[in-house]
Amino acid sequence: xxxxxxxxxxxxxxxxxxxxxxxxxxxxxxxxxxxxxxxxxxxxxxxxxxxxxxxxxxxxxxxxxxxxxxxxxxxxxxxxxxxxxxxxxxxxxxxxxxxxxxxxxxxxxxxxxxxxxxxxxxxxxxxxxxxxxxxxxxxxxxxxxxxxxxxxxxxx
Numbered sequence: 001x002x003x004x005x006x007x008x009x010x011x012x013x014x015x016x017x018x019x020x021x022x023x024x025x026x027x028x029x030x031x032x033x034x035x036x037x038x039x040x041x042x043x044x045x046x047x048x049x050x051x052x053x054x055x056x057x058x059x060x061x062x063x064x065x066x067x068x069x070x071x072x073x074x075x076x077x078x079x080x081x082x083x084x085x086x087x088x089x090x091x092x093x094x095x096x097x098x099x100x101x102x103x104x105x106x107x108x109x110x111x112x113x114x115x116x117x118x119x120x121x122x123x124x125x126x127x128x129x130x131x132x133x134x135x136x137x138x139x140x141x142x143x144x145x146x147x148x149x150x151x152x153x154x155x156x
Contacts, residue, residue, distance in 0.1 A: 039066065039085035040124040044098040044111070049080040050134025052100055052109040058084045060113040065090050068111060084111060092128070093118040099132035109134060 046052075049071065058066035070083040086092060095116030100109055113128075122128070 038088045040088055041069070041083055041085055042092065042122050042124075042126055042128055044082050044084070044128040044131050045074070045077075045079045046082060046098075046100060046131050046133045047079060048133040048136065049082065049100055050102075050109060050136060052080075052082065052111070052134065056108065057110040058086065058113060059110060060090070060115065065113065082111065092116075092122045094120040094122055094126075095130065096122075096128055097130040097132065098128045100134040102134075 052068065052071060054068055054071055056068040057064050058068060066084050066086040068082055069085050070081075072081045072083075073079075074081050082098075092113065093116040095118040097114040097116070099112045099114065101112045102109055116130075
């Protein structure tokens with residue numbers, strides 16, 4: 001009888017430990033149980049995303065406000081469609097600008113949102129119209145290194 005009670009209590013202890021590990025894995029991994037949580041989705045179209053990947057940070061004024069959840073190519077116009085989740089407590093206006101930036105000289109890519117001044121708020125599923133594609137550093141360096149810089153390129 002006493003051995004059975006010890007075995008049951010050890011089993012309960014192990015089960016509670018596994019539940020705690022699962023909870024911490026989900027919380028620390030920033031995963032969500034169901035759906036998108038306290039976020040809404042917006043899309044943006046870019047001519048060149050320069051290595052932007054799923055899971056990249058979306059920030060505004062240096063503060064993380066969301067995350068890239070999907071990157072696809074639109075076969076109709078050959079542009080990259082980036083789907084982002086943005087925190088519900090932040091309202092983006094229709095005239096925000098989404099830019100792809102690099103953290104450091106050769107760091108990870110992220111999406112920077114520059115605020116706009118419109119009164120029209122983006123809803124779940126809307127598209128950001130104003131975008132700035134990633135700068136292709138390799139192309140710029142090769143132009144300067146091999147002397148293929150036009151006068152037009154210097155003025156930009």
